[in-house]
Amino acid sequence: MPVLILGLLIFLGIHSLRIFADDWRNRQRARFGELGWKGIYSLISIIGLVLIVYGFGLARQHPVPLYVPPLWLRHLNALFALLAFVLVAAAYIPRNHLKAKFGHPMLLGVKIWAVGHLLATGMLHDVLLFGAFLLWAVLLFIVSRRRDRAAGAVYPAGTLAGDLLALVIGIAGWAVFALWLHLALIGVNPMA
Incomplete structure (x- = not known):
């Protein structure tokens, strides 16, 4: 379950920047440029998604x-x-x-x-x-x-x-x- 939770935190965290840190997100977009920011955002999203999928598979082996x-x-x-x-x-x-x-x-x-x-x-x-x-x-x-x-x-x-x-x-x-x-x-x- 910890891997699933970590994946959710990473994936939903990066996708929640507009909710909790929109100003910070805008500063990072300006700092890295649109393509640079999209690259970082995509990489973090993929890591989170892989952890969600892997963690979900692990959690399914021990259902509660x-x-x-x-x-x-x-x-x-x-x-x-x-x-x-x-x-x-x-x-x-x-x-x-x-x-x-x-x-x-x-x-x-x-x-x-x-x-x-x-x-x-x-x-x-x-x-x-x-x-x-x-x-x-x-x-x-x-x-x-x-x-x-x-x-x-x-x-x-x-x-x-x-x-x-x-x-x-x-x-x-x-x-x-x-x-x-x-x-x-x-x-x-x-x-x-």
Whole structure:
């Protein structure tokens, strides 16, 4: 569990700079330049992610049950994951209504993904992983929306083409992950 916790601290820590140390982050971007900062940020993120994956695998070898969710919640999680994939796709597809309305659909996707997994799993390592991501996404969404309001940020209006593209890409990504990659990478068949 310590490796998982360390990975979460590193990964979510670097991704929380906008929440807790935005001025420091801006100074580092100026100091290292945009590409230099992105390189450092990416390296730290990758280290954190590798530690999360490795630590999660170690923690799964010694499970500590906290609760046993009913089977139907596991199936409901597939729907949560589908919504999450569409929201994440909407974060990168220009001119869609989800981005126009919420500004930060990826963070909404992370929240839905985390809640779905918290409902569907009940081991301590699951609660730690998904609970940490849920807390991070909630805090960053609040801070980001507050920053948007203060700056008077307006996102481009959504279009039907943008909506359809986000929907198609999100569903395709979900299908590939749910039907093949989840089992191959994580060892759990979410459709079983």
